[in-house]
Amino acid sequence: MNIMLLGAPGAGKGTQAAKLIEAFGYAHISTGDILRKAVANQTPLGLAAKGYMDKGELVPDMVVIGLVKARLQEPDAEKGFILDGFPRTVVQADALGTALAELGKTLDAVISIDVEKNALVERLTARRTCKQCGAIFNVVSQPETANGVCPACGGELLQRDDDTVETVTNRLDVYERSTAPLIAYYKDKGMLRSVNGNRSADDVFGDVRAIVEA
Numbered sequence: 277m278n279i280m281l282l283g284a285p286g287a288g289k290g291t292q293a294a295k296l297i298e299a300f301g302y303a304h305i306s307t308g309d310i311l312r313k314a315v316a317n318q319t320p321l322g323l324a325a326k327g328y329m330d331k332g333e334l335v336p337d338m339v340v341i342g343l344v345k346a347r348l349q350e351p352d353a354e355k356g357f358i359l360d361g362f363p364r365t366v367v368q369a370d371a372l373g374t375a376l377a378e379l380g381k382t383l384d385a386v387i388s389i390d391v392e393k394n395a396l397v398e399r400l401t402a403r404r405t406c407k408q409c410g411a412i413f414n415v416v417s418q419p420e421t422a423n424g425v426c427p428a429c430g431g432e433l434l435q436r437d438d439d440t441v442e443t444v445t446n447r448l449d450v451y452e453r454s455t456a457p458l459i460a461y462y463k464d465k466g467m468l469r470s471v472n473g474n475r476s477a478d479d480v481f482g483d484v485r486a487i488v489e490a
């Protein structure tokens with residue numbers, strides 16, 4: 277299965293991607309993860325992307341389109357992939373369609389995880405990610421993580437640089453302006469499936485899994 281996860285920052289795309297990977301073993305294609313790795317390694321890509329990311333702006337379309345095209349051709353994408361955080365603009369969605377056609381691949385499901393707007397700021401500022409295993413937690417709903425230690429592997433829990441209140445507000449504005457139109461884009465193509473994301477990660481996954489297994 278080739279799956280796209282759509283949703284606002286904080287909707288739970290990364291969490292659902294991790295559950296899909298655990299259950300089905302698909303390749304995870306997260307442009308945010310690729311870019312954060314490039315920033316951490318101070319590669320030319322990372323140095324170019326950091327300014328946009330720190331402000332909560334989108335990295336230019338041509339940059340991320342190139343990354344995803346290359347990533348789709350890696351061998352692990354053969355077993356199925358999950359697009360998480362890409363596309364984020366109509367230009368990216370059009371480019372994805374062209375790239376998939378060129379590669380002889382298709383999208384099997386576009387899953388929109390819908391979360392009420394006022395819950396997103398709280399989720400994003402409470403988000404912590406394990407430096408070691410990448411697991412994602414919420415310090416408010418999972419108070420056992422407030423000590424900064426990953427309950428899964430004992431690694432250090434970090435807050436993303438762009439999960440501060442100032443940057444989050446801009447990211448949500450950018451989402452409304454540039455990315456939310458993709459919901460109508462895929463609906464018009466008859467590909468969109470929506471799940472209610474205002475629930476526990478496990479409950480949301482019940483619906484996601486049902487779509488994937490249908």
Ligand code: AMP
Pocket residue numbers: 285307308309311328329330332333334335336337340360361362363364368438447
């Ligand atoms: P994410 O981890 O998906 O929330 O992405 C973190 C940041 O990386 C975003 O706020 C953007 O600055 C950048 N980014 C990730 N994916 C994309 C994309 N598809 N297009 C443009 N910028 C992106």
